[in-house]
Amino acid sequence: MTYDCRGGLTAGLPRVSLTHLPTPLVELARLRNALPGCPRLLIKRDDQTGLAGGGNKARKLEFLIADALEQGADTVVTVGGPQSNHCRQTAAAAVAFGLRCTLVLSGSPVPRPAWNGNLLLNNLLGAEVRWTGEQPRDEVIAGVLADLRRGGARPYYIPIGGSTPRGAAGYAAAVEELAVQLQERDETVDRIVLVSGSGGTHAGVLVGVKAVGFRAHVEGMNNFAVSDIAGQVRVLTEETAAFLRLDLSFTDDDFRIHDAGGHAYGVITAAERDAIRLLARTEGILLDPIYTARAFVGLLDLIRSGGCRPDETILFWHTGGLPGLFGRAGDLLEGAG
Ligand SMILES: *Cc1c(COP(=O)(O)O)cnc(C)c1O
Secondary structure (H helix, E strand, O other): OOOOOOOOOOOOOOOOOOOOOOOOEEEOHHHHHHOOOOOEEEEEEHHHOOOOOOOOHHHHHHHHHHHHHHOOOOEEEEEEOOOOHHHHHHHHHHHHOOOEEEEEEOOOOOOHHHOOHHHHHHHHOOOEEEEOOOOOHHHHHHHHHHHHHHOOOOEEEEOHHHOOHHHHHHHHHHHHHHHHHHHHHOOOOOEEEEEEOOOHHHHHHHHHHHHHOOOOEEEEEEOOOOOOHHHHHHHHHHHHHHHOOOOOOOOHHHOEEEOOOOOOOOOOOHHHHHHHHHHHHHHOOOOOOOOHHHHHHHHHHHHHOOOOOOOOEEEEEEOOOHHHHHHOHHHHHOOOO
16 A cells, blocks of 8 residues: 655545656647737646556546555446546556456447557456446446445446546645646746546646635636536535545635537537647647547637736646547548648
8 A cells, every 4th residue: 555645635645656747837839829819828738647648537546546445445447438538547547556447338339349549448458348338327337336246346436537526636636736836937827727527627626726825717618528517516626625624615706617619528520620730730739539629629719719818827737538539530530631
């Protein structure tokens, strides 16, 4: 059992090491030059957390896997879509700590020859996959957990996206990491832009921002992964603050969620395609098609609509997802040069 209490906010919480931290904090000067009226832009490279291709779930899993080990679990069960980055990183984290892993993936089985992106990686990492098919997801999860227990296993269940207060604590700690980086550079940030998927990242960042006393506003970009993201972020933020025994108060203005194009989860339009190409071709940094491209579309909207001042500093939190690109090559090449 590795206890790592780097951060004050999460001091005393069991934590294993799965990441290469701190992730880089970099200025996007070439992108800024390409966009008229663009404020100063920084990017926090959580696509570089490590753990089988990087991404935000690694920070949550440091706390979730530690809890699984404390509880004497031998198997981790989690859930997501076929191209879930959370499932891929959970599969890798389980391997790193000698746990077995079962993934409940929604929808009908994708035929094996078509397993690409995260689906391929799950297989390489040795995770067992169960498809929900037509059955309600919660029923399938309950069945998987019951089967494992009957077989003598000790399963630990991680809800979708690892978005529990314990998982979100990873992002409160990430804000402390960011605070140190900004202090070293004598910089401040006015806005933090990130994607709100299952809400744990957004909630954890909000708690961290309040706790360290940042004046930055957090702008969550909705990618419509869940039906009531605003409500979910609010509840998770309050639960995470309570879980960390922090006495924080939040106002309506703290919870900002934008529709960033407003398309359904997983839909890739010209806006996402253009956003991915813009960052790739100005900075050599790749976004993912489902999460970070949406957040970037939201950021570009904010800049182009005059929703931010040119003298601000905006931090874009890159949360990973690179393998998802390989599952969507056709959509990404459509109509593009
Ligand atoms: C899961 C995921 C998110 C969303 O994080 P939540 O904590 O679920 O809101 C963002 N980006 C990527 C690449 C992800 O895989």
